[in-house]
Amino acid sequence: MRRRTVHALFGTAAAVCAVLAGYEGLRLREALRVNEAIVAAGKDTAAREGAPADSALDSSIPEAQFARAVALAKRGDYEGALKQYKALSRGSRADLANAALYNAANLQLREALKEGREARVRALPLIELAKQSYRSVLRRDPQSWDARYNLDRALWLAPELDEVLSESITRDAENRVMSTLQSTRADLP
Numbered sequence: 146m147r148r149r150t151v152h153a154l155f156g157t158a159a160a161v162c163a164v165l166a167g168y169e170g171l172r173l174r175e176a177l178r179v180n181e182a183i184v185a186a187g188k189d190t191a192a193r194e195g196a197p198a199d200s201a202l203d204s205s206i207p208e209a210q211f212a213r214a215v216a217l218a219k220r221g222d223y224e225g226a227l228k229q230y231k232a233l234s235r236g237s238r239a240d241l242a243n244a245a246l247y248n249a250a251n252l253q254l255r256e257a258l259k260e261g262r263e264a265r266v267r268a269l270p271l272i273e274l275a276k277q278s279y280r281s282v283l284r285r286d287p288q289s290w291d292a293r294y295n296l297d298r299a300l301w302l303a304p305e306l307d308e309v310l311s312e313s314i315t316r317d318a319e320n321r322v323m324s325t326l327q328s329t330r331a332d333l334p
Contacts, residue, residue: 182209186216207233207241214245223256234281243285247292250278254299272303 186209214229233245253275257268279296
């Protein structure tokens with residue numbers, strides 16, 4: 146009886162190990178498939194501007210779409226990269242959606258600063274879009290210090306209208322002279 150119990154426990158342990166090994170094997174196969182798709186997306190984007198060679202594989206793997214967007218951004222294709230990032234930001238994967246939104250904001254800010262600080266007026270819409278994207282990232286993940294820092298830089302480049310108005314009001318209040326005489330008003334001409 147004791148021998149049967151030991152054999153049954155050993156058989157159960159072997160079956161559990163076999164199930165775990167099968168599960169890990171499936172995870173490994175999926176990871177290899179994702180890695181191949183990422184490499185293919187990067188090579189395909191660098192090789193040509195057309196559709197990817199294995200679009201069925203890439204369209205089902207968000208990581209490959211993200212890699213394609215990064216490759217497009219590195220190549221200088223602003224519109225293509227932004228389109229990929231926006232599509233990923235609406236996806237179901239929260240981690241990739243947040244990273245795509247952050248990268249889209251960085252891309253918009255870089256595009257705005259491409260011509261230098263003198264062209265800030267022309268780049269103002271891109272800076273505003275970047276600020277919106279950084280705020281969206283912070284709504285999803287308030288602990289994102291990179292987004293917080295970049296939002297601060299974008300606000301430094303293009304301050305909010307409320308901030309500008311409040312600064313001008315405080316400057317006007319500091320410049321105003323108050324008289325200590327009872328019947329005199331300092332703001333009359």
